[in-house]
Amino acid sequence: MTAPPSRRIYQTGWKELAFQATFAVRSGNPAPDGDPKGFSKKARNRVALSQAAASGFLGLIVLGGVTLLTDPLETLIAGPSLPRVLYIAFVLGGLLIVQLGLLWWLGLQFLPTFLSSTIIPVLRTLPVAAQTVDRVALLLLIRLFDAPALTCLILTPLAVGFALDSPLAGLAVVPAEITVVVLAMAFAIATGRFFVRNVLGSPGGHRATALRWTYLVLWGMPAFALFGFIALAPRFLSFVSTLSFQGPSAELAGLLALYPFNFALLPALVAAPAPGEVVPIPGGVVGVLVVAALYVIPVGLAARWLLRAPGRLAALTTSGHRRRPGVRRLNVRVPSLAIVTKDLRLASRTPAFAFLILIPLGDATLLGLATAFSPLGRADPGALAEAAVASAALLATFFGPAFFAIEVMSYSYSRSLPLKARSLLLGKTTLILLLYTLAASVVLVLTLVRFFQPLEFGAFLLAEVPAVVAAALLQLGILLAVAKRRGLPLVNLYTGAFWLFAVSLPGLFVTGTPLALYAILAGSGVVRALAVMGIAALLELSVVAPLTLGRFRGAAT
């Protein structure tokens, strides 16, 4: 018996999609060297490897989140006044938000490859039924999502069942996980449509650029879920603890009726039925089931919408805005600044790259807001400064190398330009430094509202600058050496996950060393610790800069 047409076309489409995701030939990358017969298999292997890396990351988050359900951590974070049912519901709810945000974000990473592969528009020109094309598009999208989605769908119930010692509670998580996967896919497609219509075709100019970044920030909110969860979870639990201590209230019931806490309440009720305890939703357990069932309707609609949405998305065309000739003239910059400007402009129309900028900034804003409006009275400004700078430095250098992936776009053309390796290194390093400075400054400004100690904060921020520059140069130097030897390895964060981690780890070590020295020495005096930190950072830069800038003298590629 032969497979249905959609299945056969999907198999060919997946080969093409994996090939484009890995080698980005349609984005301007030259065809790879070597035996062409092995390209397709190599591409699928690399995608599988990257899917495994992304799934592993999600798995770690699931295990980390579920660990919070165990008793010792429960008492440490929430205090004794929060009933166990509510504690489980809110921790699981937080985990679901993080999963939703990360899956959505991964979806946005896939979409540019999905769109640029042009598989679906090509199918539309062939005598293939529209329904079959829609089905192929959906299968391809599911294939891109499958490993991370299965991690959520299988690992979370198992882990929850194990942590709560209740297989039934594990099963009760399954509906929540299904809603997470469906909604993440739907949000990714919906934001993808918005991206094609309003951002990809958005014209040049300051006003349009500002509008594009505003859109990107709005979309980015859910993707900050992980950072929001880490930064705000303890405070949130304290808040609901106080709320529940005051007895049943409309606020608490309303909060629990909201997605995803309503779904998270199901395993909580299964695992920890409290004798005599009133479920804080009108109607008790039945009320909880009704509230969850209400949400099944929009999720079901989203699932139905998803049947055709990927096919329609792939067929969307970008209609550009024509503009009357104006007086704006070409603004020529020096090479390294031209690279920074180009990267920022590309990021403003490419969500996958925009998030590399927005995540450190979003994290910094959350950290700053959490500090500025914290109800706690005994926060240590030194520790806050350290947390702010560490967070900004580590995030900027972790995501920074992914900016190298931008060079894959239009690679065959840009290689014909007289681009010097040093200009490329300096341009990308400037971008990473800009990101660090912006992120750290956001925290600094917001924290000054609470603790007006500009000198200490400023000194801490400045002392880390050489380490950030050294880390950026080291990471980019490694990538450039690989690019010169075997072509650019990074295509996007997803297919290039191995390189992202392999290159980021040495960079994180370089940025982390001065911070660790400060943490060790801070007890014996802040000034001394800051001086040691600054000297260590300068030493790192003095070693790394000649190694990288001295090594690459000619053309970038």
Next chain:
Amino acid sequence: MTAGRPQADGVPLDVDQLGVRYSEREAVQSVSFRVGPGEIFGLLGSNGAGKTSSIKAVVGLVPRSAGAVRVFGVDPVIDAVAVRASIGYVPESTLLYDALTPREFLEYVSGIRDRPRERTAERSDAFAKAFRLEEELDTPIVALSNGTRQKVVVIAALLHEPGLLLFDEPFNHLDPRSVRLLKEILHEYVSDGHRGVLFSTHTTELAEQVCDRVAILDAGRVVAMGTLAELRSQVAGGPATLEQIFLRLTDEEEGIRTAARSVRSGGP
């Protein structure tokens, strides 16, 4: 060599016994030609004859397996930055930064070339006007037609006044007005007697109209080279057009008749 400007007494391009190999396949074999100052030189050949590979080897985009290339006396392998600064390249397929607008793209390219701001802005305005691109300068490239994209890449190649133009099928997608304009620009461009143009095409009429000399490539080798008059003299029977010369020299005339008969009869 000064970036963007030819040497007064330099030879724009000298290719000697060039070879390009992809795995087991020899795409270009022992190809030699020279683009002199003030000359438009054409590479004419069928698809897969080795035109694009030859041009890419000159730019340094594909490695040479044999031979030498000199752009104003400089080997692109030894000093790629200097060579790329002195050339203007139009690739066969216009894969640009789709998320940039033409203005943003030209700003980036000019920035990498480190060109003077005023002069570049003036030239950009002039080219945009000449190619009627003014209304689309702020539209993302992804939303532009293939013809408009081609205009953008042609302008990017000309903006910095390079000493050597490497145009790989430059008339692809262009409308008749733009084709005529580009022909005029190319002739004007070499009229100072210092610059050169290497231009590849599989369209014999275009080669005939634009080029001072032509090399006919077949299966990676040069089968004939010279002016139209010189090529006529190489072919017995004296065919009138470059197309007839091309087909005769590449032994394709009889092959085409056989293929056409085969298509009509529905099989070989």
